[in-house]
Amino acid sequence: MSNSRRLFLKGACIAVVGASGFTLARAKSTSATNVEPACKYALVHDETKCIGCDACSIACREVNQVPEGVDRLEIKREGPFGEYPNQQFHFTRISCQHCDDAPCVKVCPTGAAYKDPKTGIVCVDEWKCVGCQYCIAACPYQVRFINPVTKAADKCDFCKETRLKENSLPACVSACPTKALTFGDITDPQSQVVQVLKSTPSYRSKTDLGTRPKVFRIASQSGEIEL
Template identity: 85%
Template sequence: MSNSRRLFLKGACVAAVGASGFTLVRAKEAGKNTSKPVYKYALVHDETKCIGCDACSIACREVNQVPEGVSRLEIKREGPFGEYPNQYFRFTRHSCQQCESTPCVDVCPTGAAYKDPDTGIVSVDEWKCVGCQYCIAACPYQIRFINPITKAADKCDFCKDTRLKEGKKPACVSACPTKALTFGDITDPDSQIVKVLKSAPSYRSKLDLGTRPKVFRIASQGGEVKL
């Protein structure tokens, strides 16, 4: 692993702008000192468009070199629901929720788990990680794991090292054949992700915990009442 990866996002400005138009860090105004993220990256999974094909998780594994036996992204299938011939499945995304309030970061004793102040992306510095697994225990979404190759904690980081720094969208987003995934900056009112979020009601997982996740979901079916 090169030093350039470790130092990623630490520079004053990453000017990479690819065909998809993503930049990691907007140029800061000279002398301006702000602790707020310059961008706030988020993801929408439109479950009404998801067909459970797993192209996203396969692309994630390949691009991020995720070993067999562990995964940064899974599509969970529930169902079938309803009666024939109107049966349907529900597909939900299981990955890091990119929380604003981060229990995983709070418990890390070495600073290996961190949230980047410029992008809001929660990530792991594998060189600082001692494998104590505190973050794994603290994550209420149970999406962290110890990478058997690096021996460090691992999880989805929106492909920040493997795709975003080249100006590309996360691998899952590019691979999805139905455009069920939208990625972007939710602080930009003109971004595609904000338009998608305004176009349909969405929900987030375990909001009551106060983690303020930045993975939004558009529900495939209406809610149900369970007694």
């Protein structure tokens, strides 16, 4: 599809959306969110094993051709905690949470944001995206951005269009030198990700919002503050 045709379609979408008040598109996206996928991919980040080396974010950028200035995946560093020489840092993964009940999908007026019916991965169809940024505003995890090359909303998609198509693990998982990341289908009781979640206490971010995120975290003990 040529750029001119894409721009035409975007303009047409904006006009239609403005006239309809988003009713039809939002109803479609809501119904799509409620469809149960054939499997549900999830990720576990073991913060006790993470060393903040950035191998995951570098691999993500290279494999998915993420432009400079934006990130699908970041590692947030906090610390140091404790007294020298026993100081430690706390590393937190910042990326799309692939919510079961995704606010970004609900507000998208064109259906560009959607949940893949096969994998449960929250995706973006860049050809449908009109750059309205409603999904960016709706995301409670603040992990979406406008790709400066495609001009469409972008974020982590678990390497759905790259590594998963090759039946390989997401780039971040393969690149991690300490095996701090585990990926798999949480509907499969025999999967590694389920075994990890069964054997180790974990937590998820902002579960009080009802989004049911599919990125789980094993909490690092370092950095806790005792009151």
